[in-house]
Amino acid sequence: MAERIHALIGAAGYVAPRHMEAMKRTGGALEAAFDPADSVGVMDRYFPDALFFTEFERFAEHLSARRHSPRRVGSISICSPNYLHKSHVTFTLGTGADAICEKPLAMQPEDIDELAALEQETGRKVNTILQLRLHPSIIELRDKVGAGRTVYDVDLTYVTARGRWYYESWKGDDRRSGGIATNIGVHFYDMLTFVFGAPVVNVVHHRAADCAAGYLEFERARVRWFLSINRRDMDGADGFALRAMTIGGIGCFDFSKGFEDLHTVSYREIAAGRGFSLDEVRPAIEIVSLIRQAPLDRHAGRQHPHLARVLADAGRYDRGRPV
Amino acid sequence: MAERIHALIGAAGYVAPRHMEAMKRTGGALEAAFDPADSVGVMDRYFPDALFFTEFERFAEHLSARRHSPRRVGSISICSPNYLHKSHVTFTLGTGADAICEKPLAMQPEDIDELAALEQETGRKVNTILQLRLHPSIIELRDKVGAGRTVYDVDLTYVTARGRWYYESWKGDDRRSGGIATNIGVHFYDMLTFVFGAPVVNVVHHRAADCAAGYLEFERARVRWFLSINRRDMDGADGFALRAMTIGGIGCFDFSKGFEDLHTVSYREIAAGRGFSLDEVRPAIEIVSLIRQAPLDRHAGRQHPHLARVLADAGRYDRGRPV
């Protein structure tokens, strides 16, 4: 197989090194990278010969100049702020390359339709990084759940403390990240559709900059979910599970290790033509889109047990800057 | 001793984590940090409660609002691009805090005079990170060299490969970094003054974006120096020393390990009132200022043995973008 030539959008961000690692380990090369910020010394570890641009237009021109060369870029990896994913995927397909996009692929379900039309038109593919689907325990769980008629009771809890910087960064800006359900929760909603089938009910109980909670029903699960980046929610004094999914009758799945190291596996699958397609991505995008817009209704569905604690406690948290 | 309250300018850059580590290890706290780029997730590891700002004016306002509080910031650490160091030190003293500034403290010797006047006026201190002076082997060397009348023959070689991104970043922009002699070499010129006394001759043989070389005389040394960030200069086929200083009659000092981990020691010294002062910093700033402006003269002084190789080879290197 010919060496895969990559480009990278968002080279100075948090997740970019995982992509460079994955490119390296799957035998790929990085031709060019872009980021408006220039703190990209990490490139030395992986691809010191890659070109780097701080202006998108010059990056685009470089790819254009290479499009007829034997070393043309075949795949562009997208690690930009969420609200730019769709623009960057559109750009990617326009250059004649496939996209490997970080989650969430897009902000709205309609975006998926537009990208599908572009896939059709260009003959290129949009792949999304959805690494939980590649985690052996999740695959095992899906096999156990199967396509049966059992409907499981699931509690999904994910607490991961983030400091005040988070709220000042694009991740803390709803218009650029979509908020924590869209930015962090999407991993889990996607995994839930993968394991338990199509979503059928979506109720939001709480939605704040630091914490969100709600109730989701899938074909084979009733899920009380709770997400938080507030350190307050880290103290397990009352036996608070921090990063876990408990599935009635099956047991408990621990998210605190391993699941974020699956970029290399993702790249391998993509190279083999098994990247996750737009249709696979769509349900989770529909879920987060709804979660962003749904009116809060604390009486519908079932509340996650930790929510009461948060609501009682609302005053305790100071993010330094109101949303 | 009361806890030292720090602020940090340049939190998203390469060297910032070393400062946070040093603050933490010396029992300090980080009150607020600034960087125009928002990729600062590393703050979670050290100081998640620190405020973070992407706009300098809001950072400045916050410090101003705290200036009469018991938790006022006593010290601001400066990790910004070199050409802003002086502006940031000026700002720091104006807030009533001491400065802990990355090297080079300033671009011009006159800047040192202005900062000295500000120190006088504000009663605050400007400390510069010059970690080689704190390295046990360098201290030992200085003791060995002593204040005698011997003049040593020294070859100083420092090759550290940097990828193409470097030339697109502020580090590769002469107006923002001063070029590699100012940005990287300053470590070594400072150490040479520390060990061998005042500079007396300064000749530049070569000055390019990727490589510089010259000849310096100090009270107690004649130094042929060679700096490169070009990978071409990394292949030691001909026994090319990569990161070393050889001192005739004494031996060889290896820079390839250890000397970049001295930020905590630096902070400890500063806390004890033994930070490096403006007068100590001045000779190295004079040296780099001269190196930037001196006409090239390949026949003056003595050439470093690797220079010939570079000159013969000038065509072999392509940085992707001319200076």
Place this chain on the structure above:
Amino acid sequence: MAERIHALIGAAGYVAPRHMEAMKRTGGALEAAFDPADSVGVMDRYFPDALFFTEFERFAEHLSARRHSPRRVGSISICSPNYLHKSHVTFTLGTGADAICEKPLAMQPEDIDELAALEQETGRKVNTILQLRLHPSIIELRDKVGAGRTVYDVDLTYVTARGRWYYESWKGDDRRSGGIATNIGVHFYDMLTFVFGAPVVNVVHHRAADCAAGYLEFERARVRWFLSINRRDMDGADGFALRAMTIGGIGCFDFSKGFEDLHTVSYREIAAGRGFSLDEVRPAIEIVSLIRQAPLDRHAGRQHPHLARVLADAGRYDRGRPV
């Protein structure tokens, strides 16, 4: 009187030329200007010798270096996005200069208290541009209304079409401008307190990116107000007044001409020590702060006659990007 030495923050923006014109006409000089954008060719018309900076820190350093010179800056004019006004005023007082700040001076009433403390501490003055208070007709109106016991019925209407660019700029971003009531309406609320006394009732009927409406009571007026930047509201088919204040029993005041040319008068008043003080500014800041946060209540107070039209019409407008 000695020539007044000015500096200017926000030199590339829309309102900056009025400040330069006013400086020039009142015999002042511009020493230095700052804007992150560099499209400031207009400076050639007024002050070609002024220094210009695109980095705040370098601008600040320059002012600091001049603070003991005979040409030290005595006054800094602030034309930045609204959310930075307070930071820039704080900076200004810290340099030992007076501030001349565009409206709104600050986003929150508490900000005024903090600035008052800074005025006290530094002995410098914060002036706000509130040009309607200097308009001869408004002064005449205030004299007519006097301090009597009559309570007037007032309709205030201000429609000024802005294109789609507005919503993409800082002016259309609630977090940076405060929205149209804060950014545009503040002129009128301030004028109303100036003419009709302290506010006593504040009801908001409608609050959108393009249009806001509500009801305000002052000591001597009951005001139905309507603001719009939507071109839809420009067509006067039904005799829609576009920029006017009608005062029952007095007549109609036309805002469509003249009131935006009063910067020179403002500067002259400030030079004479008669700039508008924090106490004068406060009521309008309290009004806009409330307008931003108040729950919408369409049944309280009295509705402006144009509001019904807007509410019926909500679907007709497409700004290209939802808030």
Place this chain on the structure above:
Amino acid sequence: MAERIHALIGAAGYVAPRHMEAMKRTGGALEAAFDPADSVGVMDRYFPDALFFTEFERFAEHLSARRHSPRRVGSISICSPNYLHKSHVTFTLGTGADAICEKPLAMQPEDIDELAALEQETGRKVNTILQLRLHPSIIELRDKVGAGRTVYDVDLTYVTARGRWYYESWKGDDRRSGGIATNIGVHFYDMLTFVFGAPVVNVVHHRAADCAAGYLEFERARVRWFLSINRRDMDGADGFALRAMTIGGIGCFDFSKGFEDLHTVSYREIAAGRGFSLDEVRPAIEIVSLIRQAPLDRHAGRQHPHLARVLADAGRYDRGRPV
């Protein structure tokens, strides 16, 4: 003829309003505009319904989404900093639109070759704004000069004072503008090739941030040229011509009026398929490229009479920031 649908890159800059005016007057419409700076209130005067973007990627996505619509953009006008022109023209052709690019079209002659290949590949056209070629007096002059064998002696002088801001803006940065010969002089070199034929000798006498001078020979002219943006050169004490071309035996052409108002004529010509082509643009790009790189040689060719004054006077000018 169908309405021409335009897009605009660089909407917040100095020259953008002339393009919007020309679009309007030639019956065109503006669909979308881009600029990283958001001070674009001038759009209200011409095209309030145009979309506006501060991020290039979102602008590009919008054009892509429209490419099959009946209102697809047929022409993109480029008013960005010079060093980005080529990237923006490349982008434009890639969207299937024609380019209308401000001068200088590109920095290097090789760029023209690459753009020619892209024109071939996409079937779209690159037009450059070279308005002097459309000035009636210049056309008349060219007719008078004709294709005869006379070689004229020409003095070209263009002094236009720019304040200190210029050196801090992209226009004063050689890497982004190319310096004053490339940024301003290109108008005149192009006009000279238009009137006097192909360039044959190119000597540079002086090249500074504020002033450049040299000697050019064309088929039918020997030209001593002098460009300055330094106010020092504005005082005509010694009868210094400021903006003129004197042609031996023909007379004097005055540049001080009229020649910058020709954008509408340019757009009309372009609409009629008579835009200036890459081949017409090439000689001036070759001239400025040479002027940037040529070694200074004060003894070759003939010196412009004002140059001596500048050289004698070198110390009198202070730009506030060294190049």
